[in-house]
Amino acid sequence: MDEQNITGHVLTDETLIVKPGKMLDNNNAHVMVETITSAQAKGYKFIIIDMAGLEFLSSAGVGSILGTVETSREIGGDIILCNVSDTILHVLKVLDLAGFLTIKSTEKEALTLCGIES
């Protein structure tokens, strides 16, 4: 089930990159929430969700991300999406979330936003 794996990579004391597999849906939405909330509890302010490999994002997947955004923003951080495909970007737009979520085209841009120069 590699396509549903979610992995985390520590960049700095404050920043973590989370990479979902091909799908983020009913099956692994709860894993995404656990991954992000666990990172937030450990003090990571910025969590970059690299969606480069993501092919399908369900409503549940979207919901799992939405519930965690406010916590990061409350401590001066954020949840940043990057490498979002057009298809998924369209879904986010349909759900009227493109303006709410912080979306960057590339990981570099996301890192810059986190104050990390590559």
Add this chain to the structure above:
Amino acid sequence: MAHDTQQRLSQSGPLEIYWQSAEKPILALDALAKLTRQFANKPDFRQLVQTILFTLSGQFSLSDSFSILQKPGDPDQKGIFTATGKFSKSRLLQSIILTPELRRYFLKHNSPSLVSELNLPDLCSGFAPILSDCGVILVYPVVHNDKLLGIIGLGERVTQKPFSSEDIELLDISLRIVTPLIASAYHFHEMTSLSAWHLDILNNVKQGIFVFDVENRLRKVNATGFNILKRFNPKLDDVVTLQGMLIDEIFPNTKFKNWARRFVKANVENRGKVTEGLVTNVEGVEYIYEAYLTGISGDSEFQTDFIIALDDVTERKRAEEHERELQRKLERAERMESLGVLAGGVAHDLNNMLGPLVGYPELVLMKLSENSPVRKQVQRIAKAAQEAADVVQDLLTLARRGCYEMVPTDVNEVVQTYIDSLSFAGLTEKHPDVAVKLKLDRSIDKILGSAPHLSKVFMNLIVNAFDAMPEGGELFIETLQQYLESLESGFDKIEHGDYVIVRVRDNGMGIEPKDLDRIFEPYYSKKKMASSSGSGLGLSVVYGVVKDHHGYYDILSSVGHGTEFILYFPTIKKEIQDKPEAETMMGGKEKVLVVDDVDDQRDLASDLLSSLGYRVETASNGREAVEYLRNHSVDIVVLDMIMEKDFDGLDTYREIIRLHPGQKTVIFSGFSATDRVEKMQKLGAGPYIRKPYTREVIGKAIREELDKEPIATHS
């Protein structure tokens, strides 16, 4: 399919306008359809509810949502709380209980409602402010089959846009789609919890529970039941391997199998309760079970099942048997005690009557010439009187009131002396077909005992053994010593320590079990009275003497195979030396006061002591003796124990030592009140001599007491 939908959503072209208005509901319905498919076959309730909340959150652009699902009819119980976003940390939301009023309201208003528009009755008017304070904007009752399962609450949209009527309609449709799924998952969750709970209960009861189906195949067994089966088949390692096995295979032991068959039959014929006592052995260890058969009643598919409950009552049954045996022993002891009181009373009177008969012949013989024609008759009187006195002594022993002298005694010596006696020789002569085997352990310690009485015990047992083998056989007599913590029978609680054990075993006719409890009773004999001993008191004496020696006994007997009496006597330490032989000097010239309320006894004592050279004064009761001693002094007082009820030997002695501290005194009685005698001796009195007594006995006792150092006086 999901990919297709997203592909379509991403398309643009002629249908773009259509898709833009329809794509959001399509996306929602597609998500819900996928969710329904996923959880229809895997009803993980908690994950389902969480996923629904994620889906709604995503679909309606929410960060916070929650649900409370609560068992209908159990309003006091907190429901199952699930949440996303900040609602997951809200203690206030977690504390919500759906009261009957709230339930009634939501059943009536079965559609999504804005919290600001809730019109709750007074009894639950505080509910809406709680929701508002927590940031809940919209609440939806989850209703299935006219029952409220719970509520779902949604927070503010991240886009800050209010819920439109289209949004609420879509939410309503979405939730109506997933509500049956929630209901079935919830019921499955309840059943699973209930099943686990029942299993916990089953595994914690002390009975082994076996549930069989109508084909007698095992459906369920609890932990205790599995352990019982493991007792019979240690190789069993997994309860799963038993599932579906036939009742015959479950209980492979033959006894169990037969028993199981009876149960199956009982189950077929009568579904009522059956109780069975089941005894079985595993490697020599006996286990006792009580079993109960019950059918499952009701309308469920399980109503044809039946349950066997096995209760291991081994310990309880053993304790009950032990209790019964103790009760039997107690009853036997009480019987013996009351018989003893009777015998003791008779012995007292007989002893007083026999006194002159035993004592005077000696005096008469002293005065008769060697050639006197009546000499032989007087000797016969003396012999008959002595025999009568012996019987009375048996009675006293039986009454356990024979205050005989207990000295360090070698049991081997007592046994050997009897074996060497003419009496034993007569027995072997009478029973030539009985082979006697003697095995005496020469290393045994001495016991504190009375050799003449012990000899009587061994004689009685040996005589009985001979009588039990009229056709011949083998008599085995053995002595040994062992450290014991319990008897062979295990029934008596004994003082731990070293015991000299005497075994007297024959291979004769044995004793019926029903007689075993009563053989120690006087005259309870299955033998003809004309046999060897004939007194009818033999085993009663054995019982009394053993008890007087602080000993115990066991009897092992089997009809047709023989009987073994095992006697246990506590040893004494080796360093306790044998009592040195007393001087045999009897006579003297000292002044003696004889106090006895029976004229004959008083005269007899006076005559005997006079014949030994003593100067004798007499008093006919205690008060008279005290009165005499106010103005006189004597070297020794011979004091009868039993006199007037209100002024017996002890009362008299107390007065005497007030007048003459340290007054030497010898106690006489035909009936010893042991505790009062002991009290006298503690106050300083000398030895106790049992009536009837011979000239030699009274002479020795008085001489010894006179020759002792002066008595330390008691203040």
